[in-house]
Amino acid sequence: MKTRYLSLPYLIWALVFIIIPIGLVVYYSLTVEVDGKLIFSWANYKQALTPSYLLALWRSIWLAFVCTVICFALGYPIAYIMASREYASKGFLLFLFLVPMWMNFLLRTYSWLSILERNGFINSLLRLLSLPEARILYTDKAVVLGMVYNFLPFMILPIHTVMKKMDSSIIEAAQDLGANGRTVFLRVVFPLSIPGVVSGVTMVFMPSVTTFIISKLLGGAQFMLIGNMIERQFTESRNWNLGSAVSVMLMVLILTSIAIFTVVDKDGEGGALF
Amino acid sequence: MNEREHLIDLVDIEKTFGTSTVLSNINLFIRRNEFLTLLGPSGCGKTTTLRIIGGFERPTRGDVIFDGKSILNLPPYKRQVNTVFQKYALFPNMNVAENIAFGLKIKKADSRYIKRRIEEMLKLVNLSGYDKRQVTSLSGGQQQRVAIARALVNEPSVLLLDEPLGALDLKLRKEMQMELKNMQKKLGITFIYVTHDQEEALTMSDTICVMNAGVIQQMGRPEDIYNEPQNVFVAKFIGENNILDGVMRDDFWVEFAGKNFVCVDKGFARDEAVDIVIRPEDIAIVAPGGDNLAGVVRNVTFKGVHYEMLIESAGFVWKAHSTVMSQSGQEVGMRIAPDLIHVMRKSEYSFIDALPETLVERAGLSNAERGVYTMPVGVAASSATH
Ligand SMILES: Nc1ncnc2c1ncn2[C@@H]1O[C@H](COP(=O)(O)OP(=O)(O)O)[C@@H](O)[C@H]1O
Numbered sequence: 011m012k013t014r015y016l017s018l019p020y021l022i023w024a025l026v027f028i029i030i031p032i033g034l035v036v037y038y039s040l041t042v043e044v045d046g047k048l049i050f051s052w053a054n055y056k057q058a059l060t061p062s063y064l065l066a067l068w069r070s071i072w073l074a075f076v077c078t079v080i081c082f083a084l085g086y087p088i089a090y091i092m093a094s095r096e097y098a099s100k101g102f103l104l105f106l107f108l109v110p111m112w113m114n115f116l117l118r119t120y121s122w123l124s125i126l127e128r129n130g131f132i133n134s135l136l137r138l139l140s141l142p143e144a145r146i147l148y149t150d151k152a153v154v155l156g157m158v159y160n161f162l163p164f165m166i167l168p169i170h171t172v173m174k175k176m177d178s179s180i181i182e183a184a185q186d187l188g189a190n191g192r193t194v195f196l197r198v199v200f201p202l203s204i205p206g207v208v209s210g211v212t213m214v215f216m217p218s219v220t221t222f223i224i225s226k227l228l229g230g231a232q233f234m235l236i237g238n239m240i241e242r243q244f245t246e247s248r249n250w251n252l253g254s255a256v257s258v259m260l261m262v263l264i265l266t267s268i269a270i271f272t273v274v275d276k277d278g279e280g281g282a283l284f
Numbered sequence: 285m286n287e288r289e290h291l292i293d294l295v296d297i298e299k300t301f302g303t304s305t306v307l308s309n310i311n312l313f314i315r316r317n318e319f320l321t322l323l324g325p326s327g328c329g330k331t332t333t334l335r336i337i338g339g340f341e342r343p344t345r346g347d348v349i350f351d352g353k354s355i356l357n358l359p360p361y362k363r364q365v366n367t368v369f370q371k372y373a374l375f376p377n378m379n380v381a382e383n384i385a386f387g388l389k390i391k392k393a394d395s396r397y398i399k400r401r402i403e404e405m406l407k408l409v410n411l412s413g414y415d416k417r418q419v420t421s422l423s424g425g426q427q428q429r430v431a432i433a434r435a436l437v438n439e440p441s442v443l444l445l446d447e448p449l450g451a452l453d454l455k456l457r458k459e460m461q462m463e464l465k466n467m468q469k470k471l472g473i474t475f476i477y478v479t480h481d482q483e484e485a486l487t488m489s490d491t492i493c494v495m496n497a498g499v500i501q502q503m504g505r506p507e508d509i510y511n512e513p514q515n516v517f518v519a520k521f522i523g524e525n526n527i528l529d530g531v532m533r534d535d536f537w538v539e540f541a542g543k544n545f546v547c548v549d550k551g552f553a554r555d556e557a558v559d560i561v562i563r564p565e566d567i568a569i570v571a572p573g574g575d576n577l578a579g580v581v582r583n584v585t586f587k588g589v590h591y592e593m594l595i596e597s598a599g600f601v602w603k604a605h606s607t608v609m610s611q612s613g614q615e616v617g618m619r620i621a622p623d624l625i626h627v628m629r630k631s632e633y634s635f636i637d638a639l640p641e642t643l644v645e646r647a648g649l650s651n652a653e654r655g656v657y658t659m660p661v662g663v664a665a666s667s668a669t670h
């Protein structure tokens with residue numbers, strides 16, 4: 011039973027860093043502190059379901075959705091072109107898209123701050139061209155921009171991988187059977203790339219919906235996404251119980267949406283687009 | 285109706301990838317309803333030739349004529365040919381019926397018609413009832429037949445098949461050879477078939493085009509290729525043969541193995557050096573003595589229908605087939621009828637044994653096969669007795 015021993019480190023890892031913390035979060039979310047003692051209560055969840063939290067949650071989902079759509083619209087063609095025969099040998103182009111990933115996340119976001127701010131790069135440029143100044147920083151736009159910039163590689167990579175692995179003879183078979191470029195794409199290439207799209211969408215949506223740093227830096231102190239609400243409970247407000255309840259809520263929401271997504275994808279796998 | 289005899293003409297085709305020339309001087313025609321086979325060792329350019337006809341590769345030079353018109357600038361999806369790819373290339377996201385329907389749906393055929401055609405095709409390839417199966421769950425042979433059905437459903441003028449039976453076991457391969465040949469006759473479609481298996485080519489084709497290293501070696505009916513190979517390459521590739529150096533003394537008179545023979549060939553220069561090819565089954569084993577070639581049997585192997593014998597004679601080890609068993613060490617005589625002596629002009633392949641190993645391997649000749657002709661007698665004899 012060698013394999014059992016081999017999986018032991020992983021099991022310990024999972025226990026210490028995943029299962030116990032989640033258990034603690036759930037425990038905190040179901041308790042309130044009374045006279046220094048934790049007692050069972052639904053109060054945290056009741057508060058987590060009040061309008062201010064639901065509004066932040068809705069806003070987070072909406073902005074993450076917009077970010078995912080933009081990442082898909084930008085990332086899919088990039089991945090497709092990069093995987094095509096003409097560019098297959100030009101690996102450095104893909105590399106250029108991925109280089110930002112190697113830079114510190116905070117640094118990247120701070121640099122957008124200086125580009126977008128009142129006297130930043132964009133406004134200087136606009137002024138130079140005697141155009142009216144643009145107020146981008148501390149708006150939804152800036153937050154979405156920051157998210158797209160940070161998470162775009164997570165969309166490109168998985169799609170690029172499935173495109174690269176796609177058997178070129180399958181595409182040739184479709185052409186051989188009379189399909190022009192558009193039909194080949196709609197009926198063969200796109201359906202076969204769906205697994206990549208699914209992981210790309212998941213990998214962009216999840217960090218977008220939970221981000222609090224991007225919204226804090228580019229959205230301003232008053233900009234409240236669900237991530238910021240959670241962060242505030244754990245830092246300023248020091249209400250870990252409420253923070254845990256909101257976290258659990260968000261976690262359940264993400265897990266169910268992933269579950270629905272994968273089930274829908276399973277069904278859709280057999281069919282083409284039309 | 286004025287139908288051209290040639291359906292496809294390849295004219296002076298040359299293809300280079302980077303600096304390597306993969307095809308040169310390819311001139312061939314394919315008749316209507318013909319079963320033409322491109323035969324040659326792996327890497328000789330068969331697939332590339334097929335891809336040029338299918339439109340997936342553009343020749344560096346030359347032209348592809350289809351029914352009298354150049355189709356060089358026609359993209360694959362506009363050509364009236366369909367391909368059965370080497371690796372089947374079925375659409376993994378579709379089931380069997382959807383794969384077969386692909387071409388018809390693109391042509392916006394009526395859905396009832398599509399349904400009927402799918403059933404017909406499944407019946408034709410012996411897969412009735414498999415329409416809802418996922419292609420990834422099928423065996424190699426079944427996938428192969430789906431690929432054929434998917435191509436045939438479009439009623440192409442020409443079907444291109446790239447080593448379609450390569451992945452199948454011997455029994456299934458034999459069956460499919462018969463089925464394919466029958467389909468081709470029944471449907472009256474022109475087949476261009478690629479294989480490296482000479483037996484397959486001989487049994488299925490109307491015409492065989494033997495290729496090596498990007499050049500056509502010989503084109504003709506299977507019988508012609510088999511009986512009258514034009515050079516040593518074709519002779520070696522098409523079957524096991526005894527190949528010797530000879531000298532053409534005069535018309536109908538050739539010398540080899542230290543003896544003079546009457547033959548049916550003429551038109552050579554006096555004393556021209558030639559290659560002599562004699563097939564193992566054309567050697568008659570007779571009693572020693574008289575005018576016959578004398579030899580000693582060194583090895584006998586039972587091959588089912590016949591015995592294969594290695595017979596040493598004057599420093600050359602002959603391979604001969606006979607239905608009569610001889611003993612190892614027995615002295616025998618060999619007789620060869622004049623019309624079974626194949627005399628060929630010397631070519632670049634005459635010295636194939638002296639070529640680097642890799643080239644010989646590319647020509648599809650194993651060392652064991654070559655050994656028969658080149659092994660020093662002592663070695664041949666000792667290996668023969670063990
Ligand atoms: N796209 C390509 N780029 C470079 N070389 C190629 C390409 N396709 C084929 N070749 C080369 O051309 C030669 C002939 O290939 P191919 O037509 O596939 O041979 P066959 O089908 O007879 O085995 C081989 O040496 C192969 O390496």
Ligand SMILES: [Mg+2]
Binds near residue numbers: 327330
């Ligand atoms: Mg090939």
